[in-house]
Amino acid sequence: MLNFLTLLPLLPALLFPAPVRAWSSDNHTCALSAPIYSCENTTVIQDTCCSPTEGLVLVTQFWDTYTGLESEGSVLPENSWTIHGLWPDRCDGSYGQYCDLSRQYDPYPSPNTTTGKPDGEWVPVWEGGDIVTPLLQAYGKWDLLAYMNKYWKNLNQPDWVLWQHEYSKHATCFTTFDTGYDGRPDCYGSLYANSTEAALIDYYEAAIKGFVQYPTYEWLEAEGVVPSNETSYDIAGIQKILEERSGAAPYVGCSGPNKDVLTEVWYNTHSLGRPQSGFLKPVDAIGRTTNCNTASGVWYYTRSEGSEAEE
Ligand SMILES: *[C@@H]1O[C@H](CO)[C@@H](O)[C@H](O)[C@H]1NC(C)=O
Ligand SMILES: *[C@@H]1O[C@H](CO)[C@@H](O)[C@H](O)[C@H]1NC(C)=O
Ligand SMILES: *[C@@H]1O[C@H](CO)[C@@H](O)[C@H](O)[C@H]1NC(C)=O
Numbered sequence: 001m002l003n004f005l006t007l008l009p010l011l012p013a014l015l016f017p018a019p020v021r022a023w024s025s026d027n028h029t030c031a032l033s034a035p036i037y038s039c040e041n042t043t044v045i046q047d048t049c050c051s052p053t054e055g056l057v058l059v060t061q062f063w064d065t066y067t068g069l070e071s072e073g074s075v076l077p078e079n080s081w082t083i084h085g086l087w088p089d090r091c092d093g094s095y096g097q098y099c100d101l102s103r104q105y106d107p108y109p110s111p112n113t114t115t116g117k118p119d120g121e122w123v124p125v126w127e128g129g130d131i132v133t134p135l136l137q138a139y140g141k142w143d144l145l146a147y148m149n150k151y152w153k154n155l156n157q158p159d160w161v162l163w164q165h166e167y168s169k170h171a172t173c174f175t176t177f178d179t180g181y182d183g184r185p186d187c188y189g190s191l192y193a194n195s196t197e198a199a200l201i202d203y204y205e206a207a208i209k210g211f212v213q214y215p216t217y218e219w220l221e222a223e224g225v226v227p228s229n230e231t232s233y234d235i236a237g238i239q240k241i242l243e244e245r246s247g248a249a250p251y252v253g254c255s256g257p258n259k260d261v262l263t264e265v266w267y268n269t270h271s272l273g274r275p276q277s278g279f280l281k282p283v284d285a286i287g288r289t290t291n292c293n294t295a296s297g298v299w300y301y302t303r304s305e306g307s308e309a310e311e
């Protein structure tokens, strides 16, 4: 029975509530507070290691028809798009790049300054080669490395070049991957012997966590949209399928002089807590409409002979 008498013992607590303990972000233990969706915070983010300030998280994928390195055994996975990266856009769809030059491992910085204009800081060229393969091997992450070799494919360059480009250009702008550069927190400080290495491995896992939740090839195939060099497709139809299947309208990108070759899809999400958690909520693409030719059909080409892995 709920009446005044049952509530009486609670009265002191109701009248004199215990002071709310100040939130401590000293050691970046994200478990201490309930996670919020990025870009949906209603107050200032207390610990940027636990929720990214650039919180529009993009799961980006490629459809390529060849790798250019088939002669070296690099082929595309059957029945699957490939990973481009996991990107931290600002909540309005704008973005930064190369946010931590102490973690610059990209041999071909693009753009070559942090702003993409001559006034930006120069992004130094990385000349140390592949750091990812030996790192994953040293930590015994053979399964992760094998998955990346299969699904994270570059075009006309070794795959590690794309992996290191994505990390240096994009991962360094996610506050949840900060490792102490330029007064920023070290999100990995209390748990790992080497934050730099921990953040690298964590990024590659986070990107794959996103990728596996957005099986573009399967979604299109289920609606009869399969690669073909004979039939082109209406881009609106492709967008509709991907929106219905993923839960929100992604950005779909095309290349070629007529912008009629389907090559990219970017799923926009908000992450519950750190993007490392992989709990991503689809949201409609913000600030971008497709660059694909909406007047003519678009081509979803089949892979070149010999460019696809044989299962
Ligand atoms: C969300 O957090 C960011 C980063 O701390 C802050 O700039 C922004 O003002 C916050 N949003 C709201 C509505 O308080
Ligand atoms: C930097 O990039 C800009 C824009 O792509 C290009 O015009 C310029 O030549 C590049 N600078 C150098 C030194 O490579
Ligand atoms: C954890 O927090 C304590 C108390 O503020 C601080 O002295 C210590 O340096 C922190 N440790 C790390 C690894 O950040």
Ligand SMILES: *[C@@H]1O[C@H](CO)[C@@H](O)[C@H](O)[C@H]1NC(C)=O
Binding pocket: 194, 195, 196, 197
């Ligand atoms: C952390 O790892 C990086 C990359 O392997 C290495 O360059 C750096 O020296 C290491 N730092 C420490 C403190 O061991």
Ligand SMILES: *[C@@H]1O[C@H](CO)[C@@H](O)[C@H](O)[C@H]1NC(C)=O
Binding pocket: 065, 066, 229, 301, 302, 303, 304, 305
């Ligand atoms: C289909 O067209 C694409 C784009 O021109 C080409 O790369 C591919 O080799 C073609 N596929 C086959 C099986 O010929």
